[in-house]
Amino acid sequence: MSKNDVPSAHISAQYDDIAKTVIMCGDPLRAKFIADKYLTDSVLFNEVRGMLGFTGMYRGKRVSVMGHGMGIPSIGIYSYELFNFYDVDQIVRVGTAGALSAEMQLGDMLFAQAACTDSDYGHQYGFPARFAPIADFGLLESAVRVARENGFQFQVGNIYSADVFYDESDKQMKWGKFGVKAVEMESAGLYINAAASGKKALTICTISDQLVHRKYASAEERRSSFTNMMKVALEIA
Ligand code: HPA
DSSP states (O other), rough: OOOOOSSSSSSSOOGGOOEEEEEEESHHHHHEEEEEEEEHEEEEEEOOOGEEEEEETTEEEEEEEEESSSHHHHHHHHHHHHHHHSSSEEEEEEEEEEOSSSSSTTEEEEEEEEEEOOOOGGGOOSSSSOOOBBOOOOHHHHEEEHHHHHHHEEEEEEEEEEEEESSTOTHHHHHHHOOOOOOESSSSHHHHHHHHTTTTTEEEEEEEETTTTEEOOOOHHHHHHHHHHHHHHHHHH
């Protein structure tokens, strides 16, 4: 699998259309917003299934930004094609998460050091036991440095990648008792694909829902925390 296999099944770009660093977010229109607001000379490279992707420049660096949809299977497909067909070196996911830790405040940033999951995604790689998906340490270290330099509130820790958004059992709160700080739906798949491909990945989330205290971020809180998260993602790209 290589440049001869592009365009891939779900990305219509030519091999050189995509930068070696891709910032990904769930919503493809958010990817367009990021490209319009933060990148110069941005060019659209994908429209297949409306999963918009753009490549442009940020402070002299060539960066791509693309949607990944919702859930592990969706980010699994896109990250696999980016790592394996387009030879992308690193993917930084920016997203929102629900806090499982009472200490995390709305708008706080979380760098996902590792990702627990009850998804069976990793099983496809044929291990006789469970794989522990972790972030790339270099990306994590850079994210911590940029956040400190800018005085941003952040935590580093474990995240839980759920398959179910509407958790009727309340079972997911149990992860909080084990120190898992937040729930989202993609990082475990991204980290497993990065490991399988010998590539790098990091998820940066901001807390949009405080599930312990049942508080939810306002539009303004979402906007300002998104700006901080983007600054970190773009600086480490
Ligand atoms: N659950 C799963 N994913 C999420 C949540 C949540 O509560 N909030 C933001 N992403």
